[in-house]
Amino acid sequence: MDSSGLYPLLDSLNTLVSGLFLLCAFGIVATRQMRGCLLWFITQSVLLAASAFLLGIRHQSWHLQAVGVVNLIAKPIIIPWILRRTLHAEIYARREIDQVLNIPTSLLIALGLVVLGYFLTQPLLQAVAAEFRGVNVPIGFAVLLLGAYTLTARREAVPLLIGVLAMENGAFFAGIAISRELPFIVELAIASDGLILVFVMGVLTRAIQQRIGSTEVGALATLKEEAAL
Amino acid sequence: MILILILALPLAAAALCWLAHLDRLAPRVTVATALAVLALALVVASRVVAGGRIVAIESAIAVDGLSALILLLIAFVGTTAAVFSWGYMARMSHAPQRLRLYYANYNLFLFSMLAIPVLLEPTFVWIVVELTTLSPAMLVGFENTRTALEAAWKYVVLSLMGAAVALLGFLLLFSAMQAAGGGTYTWDGLVSVAPRMPPVLLQTAFLLILVGFGTKAGLVPLHTWLPDAHSQAPSPVCALLSGIETTAVLYVILRLLFVMKGVPGLDTELWTVTFGLISVGAAAFLLVQVRDYKRMFAYSTVEHMGIILMAAGLASPAGHYAAMNQILSHTLTKSFCFYAAGAALLATGSREIAAVHGLIRSAPAAGVSLLLGGLAIAGAPPFAVFLSEFSMCSTASGRPAGFMWCCARHWPSRGFPASARGCTPPTGMNGRWRTCSSSSSRVTRA
Numbered sequence: 299m300d301s302s303g304l305y306p307l308l309d310s311l312n313t314l315v316s317g318l319f320l321l322c323a324f325g326i327v328a329t330r331q332m333r334g335c336l337l338w339f340i341t342q343s344v345l346l347a348a349s350a351f352l353l354g355i356r357h358q359s360w361h362l363q364a365v366g367v368v369n370l371i372a373k374p375i376i377i378p379w380i381l382r383r384t385l386h387a388e389i390y391a392r393r394e395i396d397q398v399l400n401i402p403t404s405l406l407i408a409l410g411l412v413v414l415g416y417f418l419t420q421p422l423l424q425a426v427a428a429e430f431r432g433v434n435v436p437i438g439f440a441v442l443l444l445g446a447y448t449l450t451a452r453r454e455a456v457p458l459l460i461g462v463l464a465m466e467n468g469a470f471f472a473g474i475a476i477s478r479e480l481p482f483i484v485e486l487a488i489a490s491d492g493l494i495l496v497f498v499m500g501v502l503t504r505a506i507q508q509r510i511g512s513t514e515v516g517a518l519a520t521l522k523e524e525a526a527l
Numbered sequence: 528m529i530l531i532l533i534l535a536l537p538l539a540a541a542a543l544c545w546l547a548h549l550d551r552l553a554p555r556v557t558v559a560t561a562l563a564v565l566a567l568a569l570v571v572a573s574r575v576v577a578g579g580r581i582v583a584i585e586s587a588i589a590v591d592g593l594s595a596l597i598l599l600l601i602a603f604v605g606t607t608a609a610v611f612s613w614g615y616m617a618r619m620s621h622a623p624q625r626l627r628l629y630y631a632n633y634n635l636f637l638f639s640m641l642a643i644p645v646l647l648e649p650t651f652v653w654i655v656v657e658l659t660t661l662s663p664a665m666l667v668g669f670e671n672t673r674t675a676l677e678a679a680w681k682y683v684v685l686s687l688m689g690a691a692v693a694l695l696g697f698l699l700l701f702s703a704m705q706a707a708g709g710g711t712y713t714w715d716g717l718v719s720v721a722p723r724m725p726p727v728l729l730q731t732a733f734l735l736i737l738v739g740f741g742t743k744a745g746l747v748p749l750h751t752w753l754p755d756a757h758s759q760a761p762s763p764v765c766a767l768l769s770g771i772e773t774t775a776v777l778y779v780i781l782r783l784l785f786v787m788k789g790v791p792g793l794d795t796e797l798w799t800v801t802f803g804l805i806s807v808g809a810a811a812f813l814l815v816q817v818r819d820y821k822r823m824f825a826y827s828t829v830e831h832m833g834i835i836l837m838a839a840g841l842a843s844p845a846g847h848y849a850a851m852n853q854i855l856s857h858t859l860t861k862s863f864c865f866y867a868a869g870a871a872l873l874a875t876g877s878r879e880i881a882a883v884h885g886l887i888r889s890a891p892a893a894g895v896s897l898l899l900g901g902l903a904i905a906g907a908p909p910f911a912v913f914l915s916e917f918s919m920c921s922t923a924s925g926r927p928a929g930f931m932w933c934c935a936r937h938w939p940s941r942g943f944p945a946s947a948r949g950c951t952p953p954t955g956m957n958g959r960w961r962t963c964s965s966s967s968s969r970v971t972r973a
Contacts, residue, residue: 422699449688484651510676521681
């Protein structure tokens with residue numbers, strides 16, 4: 299297939315991958331069970347790697363291929379392994395009983411955030427060269443917002459951790475489309491930083507579980523000012 | 528070479544504390560490392576004052592005047608906190624294995640902070656700022672109480688949220704540089720290429736990094752983790768967090784201000800003064816309600832970060848000088864305040880302000896330190912904080928932003944009665960102070 303047929307095909311595939319990436323973010327916002335949340339995150343990371351591969355072929359950039367490989371190894375494989383080592387297995391079987399808002403409302407707010415993200419990133423796209431405009435930046439930014447929303451709406455430790463990781467996924471998804479030649483050492487360092495992040499939060503969650511008996515960190519709200527008498 | 532040594536020593540100390548099974552060596556190793564780093568930082572600072580930049584690895588690790596100041600302050604607070612930890616943590620009766628973990632994390636934390644002013648590439652700086660969130664996570668929750676773990680969790684989650692937002696900002700900055708035709712992706716490289724970069728990318732990157740790292744520096748409205756984390760952590764860790772870590776993150780924002788100078792459509796002065804004013808005002812109002820003296824000092828950190836941001840944003844050499852002055856005076860004073868708070872906590876066993884009643888009789892050193900620290904950080908003359916804020920006011924009064932600033936400077940003086948309230952019990956001058964103090968009923972009940 300020559301390049302005149304290949305590039306539109308790659309763009310279409312990338313659009314499909316981006317749509318699924320966004321769907322995974324919705325899944326992270328809405329899924330009650332911890333294990334389900336983790337599976338949505340793993341799927342999202344695989345899709346991030348897929349987008350990196352597609353963009354790498356599209357722009358003939360081996361940097362992006364390397365980004366794809368690193369993400370494919372670090373996020374779907376090593377991160378769940380670290381979590382399995384640091385957290386008790388029974389944490390994954392839990393369901394979050396209540397959230398700050400019910401799930402349909404959460405999903406509507408998430409939809410609103412996606413539209414907001416789309417409009418906020420339009421001026422950015424005008425500033426970037428024509429062949430790099432696409433869906434990555436709006437969707438990456440939208441996933442960043444959805445991750446931030448997850449952090450406010452969820453009350454259990456594991457979904458909050460996944461929310462942080464999803465935010466970084468979103469930031470990276472937008473980043474790979476516009477900053478293609480990021481040095482490989484930086485990409486490696488960011489990935490290993492993500493691994494340390496998961497390890498530290500896993501250890502902290504375990505400490506909370508041991509001390510308090512549950513991982514419902516939303517219930518920890520004792521530190522605040524009292525009204526002055 | 529000397530810069531690489533400054534970075535390598537704390538890493539080696541962390542490894543030693545982690546791996547070696549010599550529990551009594553850990554504090555000694557930490558103090559010795561910190562002293563060595565301080566000595567090296569003094570050498571670096573004197574060389575920079577004499578000759579300009581010091582370069583260890585071209586386009587990767589180098590130090591100029593601003594970095595040297597921050598580096599020296601980090602080394603100094605790292606040393607004083609290590610010395611304070613030695614005695615303080617020993618008195619707090621923790622298991623030796625846990626203390627070894629404490630010192631290992633302490634050294635990692637010190638390493639990550641020392642790397643911030645020394646690294647030149649912004650994405651590496653982002654990675655190291657993430658490390659400054661992750662390494663003290665265990666330190667903040669060290670007491671292993673419910674409140675300490677809550678504080679540690681809030682700290683980690685909110686800081687990581689800010690870091691993810693800032694990551695997008697740094698990636699946008701990188702793409703802006705590529706759109707302008709490339710160059711070395713360092714702070715100086717960005718400054719030289721900035722006029723050719725697309726303004727909208729720079730504006731978005733600036734806002735994302737200001738919001739993202741502003742969360743980490745404790746700027747309102749993303750500061751909610753700061754009073755919790757900076758009060759629940761052990762006092763030497765609080766001194767590091769409040770005294771220099773938030774300042775180091777603010778240093779990154781200051782570097783960004785140089786890049787953003789002259790970008791059309793972006794009034795950095797407006798953004799920094801607005802964020803700074805909001806922080807100062809909100810901290811002053813919130814500070815009056817606290818009952819915990821460590822929380823009070825933590826809110827004071829929020830206020831001072833706002834002041835430093837405003838001064839730096841005033842975009843004049845005098846404003847920058849005033850900001851540096853404020854950074855220096857705040858770092859030294861705030862770390863001293865937390866050491867005094869630690870001593871008071873050891874003497875009274877409570878963090879309540881009302882509990883330090885009569886401290887000047889029961890533990891004179893702690894009482895006097897707490898009194899002097901509170902007065903100093905509130906901006907009373909003749910302490911350094913007063914002098915730097917006074918110079919800032921006189922610098923700022925010629926500009927419209929400065930007028931707002933001078934008005935705002937009156938707000939934190941409302942925090943002074945709060946600190947005076949904290950200080951009045953230690954003076955032991957019972958009758959007169961009780962009638963004057965607004966929380967007199969609380970004091971008499973204690």
